[in-house]
Amino acid sequence: MSSNATPSSVFPPTLEAARARLAAVRPDAYVQTRNKLDGAVTRLSPYLTHGLLTLPDVLRAVLSRNALPVQHKLVYELGWRAYFRHVWADRGEGILTSIHPGPLPDEAYARELPADVREARTGVPVIDQAVRTLYATGWLHNHARMWLASYIVHLRKVHWRTGADWLYGHLLDGDIASNHLSWQWVAGTGSHKPYLFNAENVQRFAPAGWHSPGTLLDTPYEVLDRIARDPAAVMAAVTAAVTAVSGGAASNLGALAGSGVTEPAFLSEPPASLRAVKPTATAVRGRDVWLVHPWSLGALPNDLPSGALVLGIVVDDFHRAFPWAPRRWDFVSGRMAAVAPLRWQGSAQAIASALAQARSVAAIDEPHLSPWLAGCADTRPPARLFPPVAGRCDSFTQWWTRTTEGLRHAHELTR
Numbered sequence: 120m121s122s123n124a125t126p127s128s129v130f131p132p133t134l135e136a137a138r139a140r141l142a143a144v145r146p147d148a149y150v151q152t153r154n155k156l157d158g159a160v161t162r163l164s165p166y167l168t169h170g171l172l173t174l175p176d177v178l179r180a181v182l183s184r185n186a187l188p189v190q191h192k193l194v195y196e197l198g199w200r201a202y203f204r205h206v207w208a209d210r211g212e213g214i215l216t217s218i219h220p221g222p223l224p225d226e227a228y229a230r231e232l233p234a235d236v237r238e239a240r241t242g243v244p245v246i247d248q249a250v251r252t253l254y255a256t257g258w259l260h261n262h263a264r265m266w267l268a269s270y271i272v273h274l275r276k277v278h279w280r281t282g283a284d285w286l287y288g289h290l291l292d293g294d295i296a297s298n299h300l301s302w303q304w305v306a307g308t309g310s311h312k313p314y315l316f317n318a319e320n321v322q323r324f325a326p327a328g329w330h331s332p333g334t335l336l337d338t339p340y341e342v343l344d345r346i347a348r349d350p351a352a353v354m355a356a357v358t359a360a361v362t363a364v365s366g367g368a369a370s371n372l373g374a375l376a377g378s379g380v381t382e383p384a385f386l387s388e389p390p391a392s393l394r395a396v397k398p399t400a401t402a403v404r405g406r407d408v409w410l411v412h413p414w415s416l417g418a419l420p421n422d423l424p425s426g427a428l429v430l431g432i433v434v435d436d437f438h439r440a441f442p443w444a445p446r447r448w449d450f451v452s453g454r455m456a457a458v459a460p461l462r463w464q465g466s467a468q469a470i471a472s473a474l475a476q477a478r479s480v481a482a483i484d485e486p487h488l489s490p491w492l493a494g495c496a497d498t499r500p501p502a503r504l505f506p507p508v509a510g511r512c513d514s515f516t517q518w519w520t521r522t523t524e525g526l527r528h529a530h531e532l533t534r
């Protein structure tokens with residue numbers, strides 16, 4: 120299957136690009152401006168998600184230029200990624216369903232994302248800008264993700280899981296733990312209350328083109344909270360706004376009228392440019408194999424046996440459940456083709472049965488491929504930055520307190 124997406128210029132899938140982003144990280148500016156859409160956030164997430172960088176790589180590089188306390192905001196945010204992985208390891212597939220009831224029962228939410236949201240023609244500038252940016256770059260600022268998720272769940276009454284699967288597929292950094300658990304946090308099924316925002320909040324943190332005065336977001340928080348808890352609320356207001364935009368009725372949303380975009384189609388297979396072939400035992404018989412999967416696209420380990428075959432794999436079982444937009448496939452394929460001279464695409468069973476002929480098979484462990492990977496390869500644990508915390512932590516604060524207990528300087532994490 121071929122992909123029509125142009126390769127992402129914002130996030131080239133190379134180690135050089137990842138390292139250049141790392142060299143540009145400014146911890147002081149991060150603290151001051153990170154909540155603004157044009158603030159000094161790192162944009163490292165696609166490289167972290169796909170293993171071109173690890174959390175220890177990031178912290179070591181930053182600390183080589185600036186000493187930081189362990190309680191520095193950047194270290195704390197890196198902690199969120201590790202915390203979500205901790206929750207995933209603890210709850211497994213349980214993170215794909217509501218952890219506890221939110222403001223409304225699950226059945227009160229629709230299971231389909233409305234076309235006007237998908238096509239960026241809701242008439243609410245902050246939402247339409249977010250969707251356009253997502254499709255154009257494969258990346259969104261954290262605040263834009265929160266706004267988009269909150270609008271979809273609380274104002275459009277779409278189930279968080281529907282929104283999470285959709286966003287996951289379009290993001291270059293889509294990660295089942297960080298994404299699905301963040302949606303649960305916004306929805307109020309993984310936190311104590313729903314996350315809500317209004318036009319004033321957007322005005323504070325986003326550039327002018329995102330401001331949304333005069334829309335249904337131009338509302339006090341008490342009203343938004345009532346709406347979030349009322350299954351029937353706002354549909355009339357939403358319908359009127361969408362009609363005004365698509366039908367050209369007189370409206371202060373007129374600037375966006377008729378300006379929808381086409382959603383990139385999700386694909387459950389890599390592009391033809393990856394040149395992935397079906398698994399065959401003859402290609403690996405008697406050989407030492409190092410498996411490279413979409414979450415382990417970093418530099419190769421320097422202790423591979425001589426003559427080891429570096430084999431890229433795309434496991435159909437996963438992508439049938441979680442398809443990706445072409446941009447993400449291009450990112451992954453570009454890097455995988457550069458690092459692995461042979462690539463296989465097939466079912467978990469077909470790959471495992473061909474690999475059974477190899478002398479040895481090793482890979483970096485990855486929960487997106489669990490439990491299948493551990494069944495056919497000797498897995499090495501992914502690089503860890505924060506000390507493991509035993510037992511369940513139901514809040515980030517609880518986990519953070521335990522994992523950083525007794526530490527003062529961030530460099531103590533990298534020893």
Ligand SMILES: Cc1cc2nc3c(=O)[nH]c(=O)nc-3n(C[C@H](O)[C@H](O)[C@H](O)COP(=O)(O)OP(=O)(O)OC[C@H]3O[C@@H](n4cnc5c(N)ncnc54)[C@H](O)[C@@H]3O)c2cc1C
Binds near residue numbers: 264295297299
């Ligand atoms: C609805 C929603 C969906 C999200 N989906 C994803 C996802 O699929 N994948 C993903 O990596 N992040 C996700 N996030 C978290 C966060 O938005 C992104 O990690 C961050 O915006 C990436 O940009 P950055 O690299 O510039 O982050 P920075 O602010 O520069 O932070 C540096 C790194 O720290 C980690 N990080 C920072 N904030 C968070 C956070 N809140 N949660 C988890 N990790 C964090 C990321 O690895 C990030 O690359 C989601 C957040 C929300 C609200």
